[in-house]
Amino acid sequence: MKSHVEHLMDLKWGDLDRSIFSDPQIFELELERIFARCWLLLGHESMLPKPNDFFTTYMGRDPVIVTRKADGSIGCYLNMCRHRGNRVCRADAGNARAFSCPFHGWTFGNDGRLTNVPGYKEIYLEKLDLDAHGLVPVAKIDSYKGLLFATFDQNAPPLLEFLGDMAWYLDMMLDRREGGVEFLPGIHKWLVHTNWKFPVDNFIGDSYHGPVSHKSAWVSGFEGMPRRKSGYGYEGFQVNPGGGHGFGVRWAENREQVFEMSLPEFLDYEKSRLDEAIHRLGDLRGMHLSPMHGSIFPNVSLLWQGGTIRVWHPKGPKLTEAWGWCFVDKNAPDEYKREKALHMVQRHGTSGTWEADDVDNWVQCHSSSEGYVARRYPQNLEMGLGDEIEDPRAIHPDIRGRLGKFQSEINQRGFYQHWAELMDDTRVPAVPDMSRRACQQEGS
Ligand code: FES
Numbered sequence: 001m002k003s004h005v006e007h008l009m010d011l012k013w014g015d016l017d018r019s020i021f022s023d024p025q026i027f028e029l030e031l032e033r034i035f036a037r038c039w040l041l042l043g044h045e046s047m048l049p050k051p052n053d054f055f056t057t058y059m060g061r062d063p064v065i066v067t068r069k070a071d072g073s074i075g076c077y078l079n080m081c082r083h084r085g086n087r088v089c090r091a092d093a094g095n096a097r098a099f100s101c102p103f104h105g106w107t108f109g110n111d112g113r114l115t116n117v118p119g120y121k122e123i124y125l126e127k128l129d130l131d132a133h134g135l136v137p138v139a140k141i142d143s144y145k146g147l148l149f150a151t152f153d154q155n156a157p158p159l160l161e162f163l164g165d166m167a168w169y170l171d172m173m174l175d176r177r178e179g180g181v182e183f184l185p186g187i188h189k190w191l192v193h194t195n196w197k198f199p200v201d202n203f204i205g206d207s208y209h210g211p212v213s214h215k216s217a218w219v220s221g222f223e224g225m226p227r228r229k230s231g232y233g234y235e236g237f238q239v240n241p242g243g244g245h246g247f248g249v250r251w252a253e254n255r256e257q258v259f260e261m262s263l264p265e266f267l268d269y270e271k272s273r274l275d276e277a278i279h280r281l282g283d284l285r286g287m288h289l290s291p292m293h294g295s296i297f298p299n300v301s302l303l304w305q306g307g308t309i310r311v312w313h314p315k316g317p318k319l320t321e322a323w324g325w326c327f328v329d330k331n332a333p334d335e336y337k338r339e340k341a342l343h344m345v346q347r348h349g350t351s352g353t354w355e356a357d358d359v360d361n362w363v364q365c366h367s368s369s370e371g372y373v374a375r376r377y378p379q380n381l382e383m384g385l386g387d388e389i390e391d392p393r394a395i396h397p398d399i400r401g402r403l404g405k406f407q408s409e410i411n412q413r414g415f416y417q418h419w420a421e422l423m424d425d426t427r428v429p430a431v432p433d434m435s436r437r438a439c440q441q442e443g444s
């Protein structure tokens with residue numbers, strides 16, 4: 001099916017057709033052309049510290065098991081028994097050398113091999129091809145600074161190429177200190193009645209909503225205020241590194257301005273790590289740019305100050321399962337880690353003050369995409385259209401990518417444009433028909 005997305009995203013006007021949030025056919029096509037092709041975040045290597053550790057997650061709508069095998073390497077397999085399709089692993093995480101299907105007992109090693117089939121001799125007469133019925137592996141698995149990604153597309157570019165300049169900028173969050181970051185134990189999981197693209201859009205570039213949507217957190221005094229001014233006067237940029245990725249940064253002229261942007265409770269730690277960050281990353285990434293919010297295409301989002309990283313698992317056009325971790329510098333003091341986790345839970349946890357504001361917006365906007373008349377009127381994404389920073393390198397010679405003002409929808413347009421290009425890519429699906437009949441025809 002051709003997606004006709006050229007009619008759905010109009011870059012001349014910044015119009016976006018609302019049906020992309022509610023049309024079941026578009027959602028099905030996303031599973032094929034976005035989620036079965038892109039590199040997707042599984043978690044962090046720190047979630048698998050020992051041999052035989054595992055955790056379960058999703059890639060698109062497909063459940064997967066991520067395992068550290070006995071030899072220390074990491075594998076990722078469909079959490080689906082090759083007999084009837086039962087999930088072979090029901091636990092969120094643990095340590096196991098094998099997974100035994102609770103339906104009829106087929107058993108798989110944590111390297112995916114089918115190792116035991118009840119009645120293999122008496123019932124199957126040893127004819128069942130064990131090698132051909134192992135757990136389905138992903139096509140590629142790789143990590144960047146501890147973040148674990150996988151893809152089902154054998155033809156996907158290497159992870160570093162997929163991330164492009166986003167990787168260079170991600171270092172600002174992942175590589176500020178020796179040892180990088182770790183995910184603190186525990187995952188917040190919750191269901192949101194919205195399409196997965198709404199939260200991605202929100203994190204990739206919507207600095208515009210903060211002073212309105214989250215005003216109550218500031219006015220109530222619940223939220224500690226940075227000393228730097230709030231409202232629309234932020235000095236900073238929306239950075240568009242390409243590939244559908246994007247994030248917002250604030251600009252600090254000097255060290256004092258970095259500290260002015262820190263939340264009061266983290267100021268001492270910010271002061272203690274600044275020299276190391278500048279030493280590791282240089283003055284642009286270590287000092288001038290303070291990452292605020294961002295999204296990695298297609299469905300990962302981050303808040304730097306909030307210390308949260310998210311995956312928005314698509315459950316259908318109208319339902320998204322949010323998973324949120326708290327991430328911290330591995331070498332940070334324990335007290336800071338505890339404080340950061342508390343901060344993350346209070347603001348950005350399942351019922352966090354900020355989260356509740358955001359979720360309500362996404363649910364309401366999504367419900368508009370379901371109304372027949374409402375769908376005749378597109379979303380407006382024209383903020384900053386034709387008003388990009390003309391010469392980003394004049395700001396700093398090391399800057400990469402395109403830049404918009406801090407309040408600009410340049411990143412949302414970049415995200416939807418990339419989405420549209422992938423949706424119109426009519427190559428053979430990354431995961432073809434794997435029935436034995438189809439495979440035989442392929443080979444003949
Ligand atoms: S469904 Fe797994 S053994 Fe039958």
Ligand SMILES: [Fe+2]
Nearest residue numbers: 209213354358
């Ligand atoms: Fe928000």
